Amino acid sequence: MKSIVSVTNLSKTYSDGHEALKDVSLEIADGEILALLGPNGAGKTTLISIICGIVNASDGSVSVDGHDIIADYRHTRSLIGLVPQELTLGHFDKVWNTLCFSRGLFGKAPDPDYIERLLRNLSLWSKKDTEIMALSGGMKRRVLIGKALAHEPKVLFLDEPTAGVDVELRKDMWALVRELRESGVTIILTTHYIEEAEEIADRVGIIDGGRLILVENKQELMQKLGRKAMIIELDESLAEVPDTLARWGLELSGDGSQLTYTYDPRGVRTGIPDLLQAVGEAGLAVKDFKTTQSSLEEIFVSLVKGRS
Amino acid sequence: MNVQAVKVIYKYEMLRAWETLLQSFASPVISTALYFVVFGSAIGERIAQIDGVPYGSFIVPGLMMLALLTQSIANASFGIFFPKFTGTIYEVMSAPVSFLEILLGYVGAAATKSLIIGLIILATAGFFVPLEIAHPVWMAAFLLLTCVSFSLFGFIIGLWADDFEKLQLIPLLVITPLVFLGGSFYSVNMLPPIWQTVTLFNPVVYLISGFRWSFFEVSDVSVGVSLAMVLAFLVVCLLVVGWMFRTGYRLRQ
Numbered sequence A: 001m002k003s004i005v006s007v008t009n010l011s012k013t014y015s016d017g018h019e020a021l022k023d024v025s026l027e028i029a030d031g032e033i034l035a036l037l038g039p040n041g042a043g044k045t046t047l048i049s050i051i052c053g054i055v056n057a058s059d060g061s062v063s064v065d066g067h068d069i070i071a072d073y074r075h076t077r078s079l080i081g082l083v084p085q086e087l088t089l090g091h092f093d094k095v096w097n098t099l100c101f102s103r104g105l106f107g108k109a110p111d112p113d114y115i116e117r118l119l120r121n122l123s124l125w126s127k128k129d130t131e132i133m134a135l136s137g138g139m140k141r142r143v144l145i146g147k148a149l150a151h152e153p154k155v156l157f158l159d160e161p162t163a164g165v166d167v168e169l170r171k172d173m174w175a176l177v178r179e180l181r182e183s184g185v186t187i188i189l190t191t192h193y194i195e196e197a198e199e200i201a202d203r204v205g206i207i208d209g210g211r212l213i214l215v216e217n218k219q220e221l222m223q224k225l226g227r228k229a230m231i232i233e234l235d236e237s238l239a240e241v242p243d244t245l246a247r248w249g250l251e252l253s254g255d256g257s258q259l260t261y262t263y264d265p266r267g268v269r270t271g272i273p274d275l276l277q278a279v280g281e282a283g284l285a286v287k288d289f290k291t292t293q294s295s296l297e298e299i300f301v302s303l304v305k306g307r308s
Numbered sequence B: 001m002n003v004q005a006v007k008v009i010y011k012y013e014m015l016r017a018w019e020t021l022l023q024s025f026a027s028p029v030i031s032t033a034l035y036f037v038v039f040g041s042a043i044g045e046r047i048a049q050i051d052g053v054p055y056g057s058f059i060v061p062g063l064m065m066l067a068l069l070t071q072s073i074a075n076a077s078f079g080i081f082f083p084k085f086t087g088t089i090y091e092v093m094s095a096p097v098s099f100l101e102i103l104l105g106y107v108g109a110a111a112t113k114s115l116i117i118g119l120i121i122l123a124t125a126g127f128f129v130p131l132e133i134a135h136p137v138w139m140a141a142f143l144l145l146t147c148v149s150f151s152l153f154g155f156i157i158g159l160w161a162d163d164f165e166k167l168q169l170i171p172l173l174v175i176t177p178l179v180f181l182g183g184s185f186y187s188v189n190m191l192p193p194i195w196q197t198v199t200l201f202n203p204v205v206y207l208i209s210g211f212r213w214s215f216f217e218v219s220d221v222s223v224g225v226s227l228a229m230v231l232a233f234l235v236v237c238l239l240v241v242g243w244m245f246r247t248g249y250r251l252r253q
């Protein structure tokens, strides 16, 4: 894998003494979608801000496309687009003007056709002459994306792109991200929505307390840590798990109507056939059963909890 | 050099002035006209002449300076303070622009605006009083230098201020008094000797004196000193801005 962004031993201590990043190293592959997960205050925005040149690092270095972000800032910054976490926009600016401004700021000659296509893709074309303050929150978010894409960046940072965005728009956003990836753009997004990372990311990085706890291929992560659970719904409630079923370590739900069996799906023998047979022999009437796989969210919670 | 960036920043700032045309250009004209009515007509009748110049004409350079200084500072400080305040500055900071380019964009636009205002005031003044400019080139030079150096100064204030109060503080508490006490409406020679000496510590005196000389060839201090003072102020501002940019002062955490 060719890496487009290399973060090496990055640390950041803010002027108030707060250590927001502690020795973070990370390679971001060209063309991937990387999701950064982490609780509030974990340091996600700080990491992105350093790579984009908004915050100075205290220690360590970052290179983009093989160029140092400080020594070669003109090169690295022209490759990067940033959609910030906050809806920071000039209220009185018009949509069209603000996109043209962004493009120029990044040193690109005006290209009205490109801006038009971009606005159409973002379903903002009809709003091109509208002042930003007259737009809805979701539209403003899209304007920010438009600004970040106005100079045709190769690497796009999306800091919580779907915070406060409805389901419909979130799906649109995901589609857009996939499209961008198709066109060769590397995407790094931060999110609190684990289903978002699960849905679109190739790799997932987890940050907590300023440390990068792990970066892993999404599938591998789920496989490594994901356990499956089979839930058996019973016709009649039980007071306790029958002794004959003890060896499966079943959990009985509070109202006694469900048995949950947790197993490792990669195991050679899951024990399910035996369990089902034993359930029958115990004379339990089964109403329904289903299996579930633990989501990234559960993995995430167990990881973060495990550390504190 | 990222010429596109300088262009869009400059254009953005000029557009802002254009969209608030009334506030940007009309209000300095109106207040200048009012000064003429009050000082030129009402008081001027009693003062008649200073250093052989009719009072109404005498105050024109001072009035222009008053407007140039306040407008340059207001425009430039607001231009950089506001994006900082709203957070939109993130974009400029993440863009491949050097500090010089940022400066050219913001300060260039602010200086242009005050230059336009200065010329509008000059034209307005022409309606009220007879005007002759003895040294047009010097006049233009003083005009330009003042616009640029005080826009730079405004830019520094805008970077330094982290709230609206600080933004207003220096223009209100320092600049306005200095301009009023700097001989805008009178000749320093009219003051008691002790105040004449005190006045020499007021940098605005040199500015107004030099500027007035380019109109009427009368001055409180020699033109060379005036010019040196303005240039020195410009250099100091440049040094401060350079230092601010090197350290990322109030911009980069």
Ligand SMILES: Nc1ncnc2c1ncn2[C@@H]1O[C@H](COP(=O)(O)OP(=O)(O)OP(=O)(O)O)[C@@H](O)[C@H]1O
Residues within 6 Å of the ligand: A014, A015, A016, A018, A019, A020, A038, A039, A040, A041, A042, A043, A044, A045, A046, A047, A085, B253
């Ligand atoms: N300008 C600043 N000065 C001082 N401390 C800061 C500053 N910005 C952020 N911090 C601190 O650094 C830590 C990391 O903040 P950061 O914004 O990077 O977190 P985050 O992971 O993006 O959180 P969230 O999910 O809430 O956006 C927090 O404890 C925060 O309080």
Ligand SMILES: [Mg+2]
Residues within 6 Å of the ligand: A044, A045, A046, A085, A159
């Ligand atoms: Mg954040």
